Amino acid sequence: MMTPRLTLGPVAYHWPADKKIDFYAKIADEAPIDTVYLGEVICSKRAPFFDQHYSEVAERLIRGGKTVVFSSLAEVMLKRERKATKALSELEDYEIEINNAAGLLTIDGRAHRIGPFMNVYNSQTLGYFAHRGANHVCLPVELPSSSAALLARTASELGVGIEVQVFGRASLAVSARCYHARAHGRTKDNCQFVCEEDPDGMPLTTQDNQPFLRINGIQTLSHSYVNLTDEIPAMVDMGITDFRLMPQDIDMIEIAKAFAAVLHGEIAPQTARERINALEIGAPFSNGFWHGQAGHRRIEAMGRSLG
Amino acid sequence: MTVAELICPAGTPASLRTAVDAGADAVYCGFQNATNARNFPGLNFSPDELAASVRYAHEQGTKVLLALNTYPPDGKFDLWKEAADLGARLGIDAYIVADVGVAEYIRQNHPGIRLHLSVQAAASSPEAIRYYVREFAVKRVVLPRILTIPEIREIKSEIPCEIETFIFGNHGLMVEGRCSLTNYATGLSTNMDGVCSPAAEVHYVRDDQENLSTRLGEFTIDRFGAGEKAGYPTICKGRYTTAQRQGGYYAFEEPISLNLARLLPDLIDAGVNAFKIEGRQRSRAYVREVVSSFRYAVDQIRAGNKPDLADLVALTEGQKETQGAFRTKKWR
Structure with missing residues (x-):
């Protein structure tokens, strides 16, 4: 069995450039992460703020021993989004992850990864993409373990990596409309980048004062953080090869260390969970999707050590 | 000018007959299971019901489109295969699909039947649409409800297939097929x-x-x-x-209905080939009124007349209605 890899998904939020540069510098130097996904996946309007920094950030991460992958936009509609998608699919020096079918038109058999927005729910879809050059697939966050296990088996036969998000808020929806702008009485075209004010998303609370969702521009995320520490041993057994942490505005180095230690069999999932709990993140943890139940739920799993 | 077919909802055999009688060019429907995106109790068709309904529709010159527009989780794919095979046996005129695996299965096993790309596939650019056309010989794309009319016109000029747009009914806010x-x-x-x-x-x-x-x-x-x-x-x-x-x-949108009655001439002019009316969960009375009203309006526009659209606008009167993304970018 291959050594499982820890990955860091693309930053979904609109963090200021300096914050992102510092974040990736720390990741490069301190985080036991194997693969880092870069790129603006949510809103094409944000891209110009960071475009000039990517090559420097990527170099730094590569010097830190990480594999760097560039992720494409989830929603492609406008001219600038079409251009950005085309440019990414022609990127020569890095691996790429495709998040919208627009990126597949000109891929021409070139090796690529398939991102979580591409809806790989079954082995037929996986096989189709693999035969056209996909070498790695990140599954949708809502997919239950019963289906992920079957997909992992198919992926192993095809020699394709299979990735599951194990930490961070779940992406629940994307829209053409910007809900950050709407909350501030603006529209997407004159948003003035208000999303920058909420580095971990804008909370939506029910009228019963129950925290429910988080808004990130055109994206809606869960209030709860997906946390599959307890499930990792079973996931490794079923053949999941890559374990994705989604960047949140918290101590991601500590999160990465805890997950890496579980993946490498150094500590029990329960110990990792206690270390993560000590960070007092301010949101509940959930694993319902993985167990085929309501996504917000926290199901007690039987954690055991990989050691 | 495009022909602008009217694609109408058929949640039950009775509403299918109602839509056919009211002048639908095509009806769309699904089986009583997870293979379609309106898997509600009391809705949809048994195999026998679909067989009889296809006969009825074809006698009146109306096409039947089978919605297989959900994403089969691994381990349950056979349900979608069986639905596709059954549809072919019963003589449906086209499949509406979203999942790549389902599209591939149909292309290989039922290549003689038209494939329409569901709105659930969220293909919103010429590149994405051309990809599906090239890979699966898709004949028509149902566009996501996020584009303005100038954007639809531009897409139409860059793709080798037909376009279908929603014109009336429930107005979902999220990109379809990407909402959990x-x-x-x-x-x-x-x-x-x-x-x-x-x-x-x-x-x-x-x-x-x-x-x-x-x-x-x-x-x-x-x-x-x-x-x-x-x-x-x-x-x-x-x-x-x-x-x-x-x-x-x-936070997202008010409870509101989509009604593009006023924009019909512009949509036809932009090259839209088919208009879709949402509402498989609606009553027969609703289906009859909406379908016959739009039938009249589309026929008038096709004949070069300027129809009085007041009746169509009145269909949503008393409720909030919207032209959604279609009229202006400010909706976004």
Whole structure:
């Protein structure tokens, strides 16, 4: 069995450039992460703020021993989004992850990864993409373990990596409309980048004062953080090869260390969970999707050590 | 000028006959399971019902489109295969699909039957549409409800297939096929189970001051004062609180219907080949009124006349209506 890899998904939020540069510098130097996904996946309007920094950030991460992958936009509609998608699919020096079918038109058999927005729910879809050059697939966050296990088996036969998000808020929806702008009485075209004010998303609370969702521009995320520490041993057994942490505005180095230690069999999932709990993140943890139940739920799993 | 077919909802055999009689060019429907995105109790067709319905529709010159527009989770793919095979045996005229695996299966096994790309596939650019056309010989794409008419015109000029747009009915806010909100709250998935806000998970709770909370699973989606008309709790139509706003506000959109009656001539001019009316869950009376009204309007436009669109506009009178993204970018 291959050594499982820890990955860091693309930053979904609109963090200021300096914050992102510092974040990736720390990741490069301190985080036991194997693969880092870069790129603006949510809103094409944000891209110009960071475009000039990517090559420097990527170099730094590569010097830190990480594999760097560039992720494409989830929603492609406008001219600038079409251009950005085309440019990414022609990127020569890095691996790429495709998040919208627009990126597949000109891929021409070139090796690529398939991102979580591409809806790989079954082995037929996986096989189709693999035969056209996909070498790695990140599954949708809502997919239950019963289906992920079957997909992992198919992926192993095809020699394709299979990735599951194990930490961070779940992406629940994307829209053409910007809900950050709407909350501030603006529209997407004159948003003035208000999303920058909420580095971990804008909370939506029910009228019963129950925290429910988080808004990130055109994206809606869960209030709860997906946390599959307890499930990792079973996931490794079923053949999941890559374990994705989604960047949140918290101590991601500590999160990465805890997950890496579980993946490498150094500590029990329960110990990792206690270390993560000590960070007092301010949101509940959930694993319902993985167990085929309501996504917000926290199901007690039987954690055991990989050691 | 395009022919502009009228594509009408058929939630039951009775409403299928109603839509056919009211002048539908095509009806769309699904089986009684997760293979279609309106998997509601009491809706949809048994194999025998579909067989009889296809016969009825074809006798009147109406086409039947089979919705297989959900995403089969691994381990359940056979259900979608069986539905595709059954549809072919019963003589349906086209499949409406979203999943790449399902599209590939149909292309290989039923290459003689037209494939339409569902709105659930979220193909919103010429590149994405051309990709599906090249790979699966898709003949028509149902466009996501996020594009303006100038954008639709531009897409049409760059793709080698037909375009279908929604013109009337429920107005979903999220990109279709990419929404897990219902699954987050209830454990039933829009993509995998074909349900959005399932009735079994809906609860109405009244407090001692007669305020009514509408709940989905464990979450309050909206709250209504005494005498206020309560809507059905759909997450993207609910009211929530956030720091920037006073009290509960519609964070995504108000409960509102799409009505593009006024834009029909512009849509035809932009090259739209087919107009889709939403509403497989609606009554026969609703289907009859909406289909016959749009039938009249489309025929008038085709004949070069300027139809009085007041009747169509009145269909949503008393309710809030919108032209959504179609009229202006400001909607976004």
